[in-house]
Amino acid sequence: MTTKPxxxxxENYLPLSEEEKSFLEEVFKGRRIKRRQFILQEGDVCKYxxxxxxxxxxxxxxxEKGKEHNLQxxxxxxxxxxxxxxxSEEPSKLYIEAxxxxxxxxxxxxxxxxxxxxxxxxxxxxxxFTENALVSAQRxxxxxISSTAEERYLDFLNRYPYFFNRISNVQIASYLGVTPEFLxxxxxxxxxx
Amino acid sequence: MTTKPxxxxxENYLPLSEEEKSFLEEVFKGRRIKRRQFILQEGDVCKYxxxxxxxxxxxxxxxEKGKEHNLQxxxxxxxxxxxxxxxSEEPSKLYIEAxxxxxxxxxxxxxxxxxxxxxxxxxxxxxxFTENALVSAQRxxxxxISSTAEERYLDFLNRYPYFFNRISNVQIASYLGVTPEFLxxxxxxxxxx
DNA sequence: ACAAGCTCTTAATCTACATTAAGACTCTTT
DNA sequence: AAAGAGTCTTAATGTAGATTAAGAGCTTGT
Numbered sequence: 001m002t003t004k005p006x007x008x009x010x011e012n013y014l015p016l017s018e019e020e021k022s023f024l025e026e027v028f029k030g031r032r033i034k035r036r037q038f039i040l041q042e043g044d045v046c047k048y049x050x051x052x053x054x055x056x057x058x059x060x061x062x063x064e065k066g067k068e069h070n071l072q073x074x075x076x077x078x079x080x081x082x083x084x085x086x087x088s089e090e091p092s093k094l095y096i097e098a099x100x101x102x103x104x105x106x107x108x109x110x111x112x113x114x115x116x117x118x119x120x121x122x123x124x125x126x127x128x129f130t131e132n133a134l135v136s137a138q139r140x141x142x143x144x145i146s147s148t149a150e151e152r153y154l155d156f157l158n159r160y161p162y163f164f165n166r167i168s169n170v171q172i173a174s175y176l177g178v179t180p181e182f183l184x185x186x187x188x189x190x191x192x193x
Numbered sequence: 194m195t196t197k198p199x200x201x202x203x204e205n206y207l208p209l210s211e212e213e214k215s216f217l218e219e220v221f222k223g224r225r226i227k228r229r230q231f232i233l234q235e236g237d238v239c240k241y242x243x244x245x246x247x248x249x250x251x252x253x254x255x256x257e258k259g260k261e262h263n264l265q266x267x268x269x270x271x272x273x274x275x276x277x278x279x280x281s282e283e284p285s286k287l288y289i290e291a292x293x294x295x296x297x298x299x300x301x302x303x304x305x306x307x308x309x310x311x312x313x314x315x316x317x318x319x320x321x322f323t324e325n326a327l328v329s330a331q332r333x334x335x336x337x338i339s340s341t342a343e344e345r346y347l348d349f350l351n352r353y354p355y356f357f358n359r360i361s362n363v364q365i366a367s368y369l370g371v372t373p374e375f376l377x378x379x380x381x382x383x384x385x386x
Numbered sequence: 387a388c389a390a391g392c393t394c395t396t397a398a399t400c401t402a403c404a405t406t407a408a409g410a411c412t413c414t415t416t
Numbered sequence: 417a418a419a420g421a422g423t424c425t426t427a428a429t430g431t432a433g434a435t436t437a438a439g440a441g442c443t444t445g446t
Contacts, residue, residue, distance in 0.1 A: 061335055069339040071331060084328040120313045127320040130327055135277040137330035138264060142254055144337035145370030146262040149433070168393070177338030182433055184395050342403070361423065375403055377425055 001030030005053045006105050020119050027111035033102040040096040046085035048106035052078050055102020059094050070175040149178045150186050194223030198246045199298050202270050213312050220304035226295045233289040239278035241299035245271050248295020252287050263368040342371045343379050
């Protein structure tokens with residue numbers, strides 16, 4: 001439960017000074033999370049920005065009919081959290097649940113603001129991360145309004161091949177916006193072609 | 194064709210020094226764009242980040258069947274551009290077309306980098322803009338995978354009421370991911386209820 | 387070792403939305 | 417003023433994907 005994976009991760013983008021490293025060690029807290037445990041639930045304010053060291057999470061909403069819809073998965077070296085709630089400090093409409101036993105590193109909002117003010121370099125790094133996330137989100141929007149479920153599934157496998165053996169088809173179907181039954185027929189069709 | 198609207202816009206977030214203002218005046222170039230004119234076309238690298246002073250734009254892709262799909266609109270005080278292409282300097286897959294005669298302010302990539310390096314404050318401002326855009330994009334993804342077209346249309350009107358009289362239903366349908374004909378039946382149903 | 391609970395599949399029926407085609411109703415442009 | 421292009425609507429028919437239900441193969445816990 002050291003911050004080393006996080007520091008390595010940052011140093012892929014920019015070298016860090018010793019002072020910066022020790023500040024990161026101070027403000028990021030390690031936690032072990034068990035499968036099926038939640039790190040955010042609807043109605044709670046998202047108080048932490050979370051870096052996944054090990055394990056796998058999904059972030060989802062529940063609609064009026066009680067159906068769950070996956071917005072995002074996160075595995076090793078991914079960030080997860082409800083950015084909207086984190087910044088506005090308003091209750092979230094999202095759940096974040098561990099799909100596997102996991103190890104995470106979390107930073108509180110006040111510490112993250114301190115990070116940005118005292119070490120402006122991180123403003124830049126996080127701007128770039130957010131831009132990359134936005135580009136992915138835009139691609140997914142275009143796919144949702146222009147592609148069939150089969151095309152979206154094939155693109156998903158192509159883009160995230162390591163999810164194929166790690167995440168159940170029920171969860172993948174919920175991410176793609178189709179029922180597990182229909183994903184099953186898509187898979188059958190692909191297999192027979 | 195002054196940078197005043199842009200400076201006013203930034204000052205809603207943070208006051209600017211005279212030096213910062215004069216740098217902005219130096220690097221942002223004004224342009225007049227006519228209805229139906231493109232400021233980005235598929236295959237071109239997106240060389241500018243664009244601030245809309247006046248007028249209205251849409252950003253869209255064209256799929257293999259030749260159908261257009263609107264990713265985003267932009268009116269006064271909105272930013273528009275293909276962020277992915279702008280940063281990677283790879284050819285864009287998007288078009289950006291003026292839906293009305295327009296006035297814009299554009300900054301080149303090299304100048305934007307200079308802006309971030311010399312005036313770190315802007316790193317922060319643009320990080321916040323990007324986060325807000327990401328939150329909107331995430332909300333739209335969740336809607337696309339969980340709501341009917343009617344629900345999406347009602348939410349669109351609710352969220353962007355000023356688009357109702359400004360943007361044609363053909364363009365709105367393309368944004369929502371339905372055909373204009375089906376949007377028409379939705380509108381009829383709403384009117385009769 | 388067994389029940390209990392997930393997960394995946396198959397198949398029948400149903401519905402949201404697409405496609406095609408046609409007509410009315412704008413706006414522009416000349 | 418007339419032609420023409422773009423926009424909105426209506427209606428018939430077609431299809432992607434939802435829903436429901438059932439059963440088969442896996443894990444998991446006791």
